[in-house]
Structure formats: C-alpha cells, structure tokens
Amino acid sequence: GAVVSQHPSRVICKSGTSVKIECRSLDFQATTMFWYRQFPKQSLMLMATSNEGSKATYEQGVEKDKFLINHASLTLSTLTVTSAHPEDSSFYICSARDQSPGGEQFFGPGTRLTVL
Amino acid sequence: QQPVQSPQAVILREGEDAVINCSSSKALYSVHWYRQKHGEAPVFLMILLKGGEQKGHEKISASFNEKKQQSSLYLTASQLSYSGTYFCGTVANAGGTSYGKLTFGQGTILTVHP
Numbered sequence: 001g002a003v004v005s006q007h008p009s010r011v012i013c014k015s016g017t018s019v020k021i022e023c024r025s026l027d028f029q030a031t032t033m034f035w036y037r038q039f040p041k042q043s044l045m046l047m048a049t050s051n052e053g054s055k056a057t058y059e060q061g062v063e064k065d066k067f068l069i070n071h072a073s074l075t076l077s078t079l080t081v082t083s084a085h086p087e088d089s090s091f092y093i094c095s096a097r098d099q100s101p102g103g104e105q106f107f108g109p110g111t112r113l114t115v116l
Numbered sequence: 117q118q119p120v121q122s123p124q125a126v127i128l129r130e131g132e133d134a135v136i137n138c139s140s141s142k143a144l145y146s147v148h149w150y151r152q153k154h155g156e157a158p159v160f161l162m163i164l165l166k167g168g169e170q171k172g173h174e175k176i177s178a179s180f181n182e183k184k185q186q187s188s189l190y191l192t193a194s195q196l197s198y199s200g201t202y203f204c205g206t207v208a209n210a211g212g213t214s215y216g217k218l219t220f221g222q223g224t225i226l227t228v229h230p
Binding site: 034042043044045046049093095104105106107108109110112 | 118148150155156157158159160163203205217218219220221222223
C-alpha cells in the first residue's frame with residue numbers, strides 16, 4: 001500500500017507557541033490530503049480537507065486562523081497549530097488520497113501534541 | 117452525520133469469530149474499514165464501493181448493502197493480532213464520485229484473549 005509519513009511523531013511545547021506538523025505522501029501524488037484530530041478513546045474527527053494549490057476546506061467548528069494548512073505540492077501538506085493551548089493537546093493524523101477509483105485514504109503515523 | 121457502529125466492544129478467545137456492523141442514515145458511495153492499535157494511526161483494511169459487494173482480506177471480509185446503507189466486517193478464526201479498535205468510514209453518495217470526505221464511526225473495541 002501507499003506510504004504516508006508525518007513529522008514530528010511527538011512534540012511537547014509551551015502554551016502560546018506554534019507547532020508545525022508535516023505530512024508527506026512518499027510514493028504517490030496526493031492532490032487531496034486530510035487532517036484529523038483524535039482525543040483519547042474517541043473517533044477520528046476531520047478538521048480540514050487540503051487540496052494542492054488551493055485553500056483548505058475546514059469543518060464546522062474548526063478555527064482556520066488557529067489551524068493553518070498549506071498544501072504547496074502534490075506530496076506535502078503542513079498543519080500549523082498557532083498559539084497552542086493545553087486544550088489543543090491531541091493526536092493529529094493526516095491522510096492522503098490516491099487517484100484510484102475507490103479513493104482510498106492512507107494514514108500517516110500521527111503526531112502526538114502535548115501543550116504544557 | 118456519523119455512522120453508527122455496533123457493538124461498542126467485543127471480547128473473544130483466539131479462534132472465535134466476530135461481526136462488526138456499520139450503519140448510516142445517508143446514501144453511501146463507499147465504506148472503508150480500518151483497524152487502529154493503541155497510540156498508532158489507523159491501518160487500512162478494505163474499501164467497499166456502492167453496487168453491493170463483498171471483499172475478503174485473509175480471514176477478514178466485509179459486505180456492503182447499499183440499499184440498507186449498512187456494512188459488516190467479518191473476522192473469522194480471530195488471532196491475538198486482531199485486537200484493536202475497528203472504525204468504519206463512510207463516503208456519502210455525491211454525484212457518483214468517491215472523492216467525498218470520510219466520516220468515521222465511533223469505533224468498536226475488539227479484544228482477543230489467548
């Protein structure tokens with residue numbers, strides 16, 4: 001299957017700082033990438049859909065000024081959590097969709113963010 | 117709207133079978149199944165497209181009833197490695213394309229004991 005990487009895998013930061021998370025599709029081109037957030041023992045909640053070369057589409061209730069998404073190339077999307085606060089602590093997972101008719105999504109390994 | 121999974125949790129002994137159901141109130145284009153281990157990202161198992169189909173993957177198979185907007189995941193002769201949380205993700209039927217977003221169910225926790 002297709003490989004998606006995320007970096008960093010774990011980050012601890014102080015309240016008020018910004019954190020950037022990278023998502024890369026390693027062996028395929030992904031015109032669309034998705035960003036999810038998962039709290040402990042809960043399901044994955046879609047935050048935004050990222051399309052290469054255009055603005056991201058955010059889900060209702062997700063602050064676009066707080067969670068900045070950039071999809072500058074067909075293999076890279078970034079999520080920046082600006083002015084992070086403890087309530088932003090979560091598991092952030094990206095996925096990338098390939099061009100197969102079924103539109104399979106392949107997930108990155110996730111980034112554990114802890115804001116102190 | 118989030119699809120509903122049942123049961124919420126299943127406890128099995130090695131070798132036993134299990135069925136996990138996923139039901140949506142929306143017309144669906146496709147259903148995706150994933151397994152997630154604690155602290156890890158979800159791993160893709162299979163995708164079922166509208167038209168009603170069944171698929172198999174080792175001892176794990178699934179069916180998709182398009183008319184009922186339901187999918188079931190079948191785990192036969194379960195192994196210890198099958199333990200984890202299983203999520204179904206649904207893509208709503210939007211003009212016949214599969215490029216809509218995935219909406220995940222709440223998950224089913226499967227525990228397999230020796």
